[in-house]
Amino acid sequence: MSNNTLNPTSSILIIGAGTWGCSTALHLARRGFTNVKVLDSFPVPSPIAAGNDINKIMEHKKVKSSSSDARSIAYATCTRAALVGWTTDPIFMPYFHETGFIVAGDTPELIQLIKEEDFDKCEGNFDILESAEDFRRTMPAGVLTGDFPNWKGWMNRFGAGWFHARKAMISAYKEAQRLGVVFLTGSPQGNVETLVYEDGDVIGAQTEDGVIHHAQHTILAAGAGSDRLLDFKKQLRPTAWTLSHIRMTPEEAQKYRDLPVLFNVSKGFLIEPDEDKHELKICDEHPGYTNFVMDSDHQREMRSVPFAKTQIPLEAETRAREFLRDTMPHLADRPFSFARICWDADTVDRAFLIDRHPEHASLVVAVGGSRFGAMQMPNIGGFIADTLEGKLQKDLSEAFRWRPEIAVDRDWWSTQGRFGGPNKLIDFQDLKDGEWTNIE
Template identity: 80%
Template structure:
């Protein structure tokens, strides 16, 4: 079956109830589809979903007029649509905090790179930060106490800030449910073992409890787990990043309200503490970790296979504390109250992969967040629904297409042009058991 036979009563199966899966369910329900089912091994928000997080960065910048790069145009179209959702849609509005965004570097080369690539005074409210005092004045007294050695940057206070990612995902899930979407979750009834095929087409999915869920259309939005269910011909690489929380007192948390996101392109970033538990999230910056093992699902190739872990490497904790010593030294030695690795999926060019499968007419793939997907939550389901209906927007159609030809000789160790930390991709397999945090 292809999109020509699609109608409001068509049975549609979504595999994966993360950020993109929930968004897709909502958009389909809003477009009048009445027979939508979502499968996931975990309840929403899944503990292993990249979007199940206290907060994520949200930043939209219009392109410089001189930028004609197709991928940049596609990404700008996505974030523009997402910002509309964050600022006008009641499902999302409570979870967007337009507090501003600080981008900085600490070497002359990095500072020049940021200025050339990121800063366009005609497209934002940018203010230059050239000293420690300038950085400190972007936040209430006593929040930023560091010396910011070598740092220079810019603060943009419009169209940027952060989102309450997990709460937004739950909001989307509840609204999709209210509109009639069925969610089946759990290690048996929601855990997809395999896609089900007939005559070369996908006709549904088999779950761990032995049930076959038949569907006229299937949408695969399983994030880092998608590569386990379909041969993506090396287009996907599960890659992980690291985060930690520091517990603040209620009094400290109150002082740290409405802070702009602080991001150093090689050292890390922080976002203000959450309102419920008063935890400050800090991330170190690096090209990512993979878990390279012999993968029986790919003919014994060495591939990155994701796993869940509520700890991070000690080296990542050290990098995060180095970032704090530059910015908030009064917190640099405070114990972490929580930590985890956070998986995403890189395409080879870091552009999303949203397309109807060329060999399986009833399958749409929507994967490859490439660390840029969570902020797209309000609009991403719309782009995926467009692909299902066979009418992708012009700006994204070619950029987000199925493109295995560029991945034939893929270098799994590529940094994907990311920087920070050791400036190389790291492998969890190189770590010993005593080289991880042990946070209770």
């Protein structure tokens, strides 16, 4: 059954209808591929997709030519392409808000790290914020009422802001459908239980209803759920973060429009209220949560298993409110209108993993968003399509290659350069039932 030839009528199966799966389906359809099918266990937008969110951060930084950091260069290449998509592609343009982006720290060590990692390596004109008054001037009067204790930050006004992730993902999904892509979603018809192999190659996937979906080429883009279908040799760690919303009045929402994203690398971030429900998004910052359980399906070692939950740990709520007390204390005690955990998959070096599998020639893996993946929505499907066609540019191909050798001795509890909270990874298994929010 395996046939590695690729032409416009080749059968292509995409597993996963999240941010990357929908983007890939759209790009393949635009390139003229006419036999593309997408499977997902949930309808679009999936409740466990990282992109199922009212807003996500978009930040483009131009790396100086003197930088030799391959990962930084690859990241800059991707975000540059993403910015082009957000500002020129009619499928994505309506959902991007170029409001600016503020990054800050509140300890000498973090402030120095931000300077070295974000600004010494990058080109651009950044406003330096060194006092509470400097921060307050970035937003309308009365929005930032906090004292910003020990904060120092930098503001990038151009090529940065936020995008309505859910609407953008649905837009890509609908356009891919219009161009002929077939989506089978929900359980059992879209729930992939296993990849199907023949003579050592992947020839498709079997869904919960017993149907085998044969394909000449399969793309595994199931986000944090990908490693239940394939042994990634420790290259992926499903990791979750926490988000919450505060509902504003229509009058407040109008006042809080067009705010720059405000991000403290150890405290959290906030994004302006969405236009539909007038909800201000606040996230506490921490190295992430895992859910390590024994992998009963494959009898491998413990692995982190994603699950959907529209609650967050009480400790995360406390951290979010502490962030508000630094920035918007007038809102710090307002009830949350919504909260949920949001999953992604971390690679060891936090570079994407987009490559043909070395042992299964018909399989392309497209995973490892590492908390940077959603902002790439307009362009990431193009890079995945390039990988399928064997023409991904060399620097990206090297940065995103299959690389189990760097994961052999992986420390599953590594913070991977993230800060906040207890400054360590937290496992959901350590939480008790009463340690979660209960939002009506």
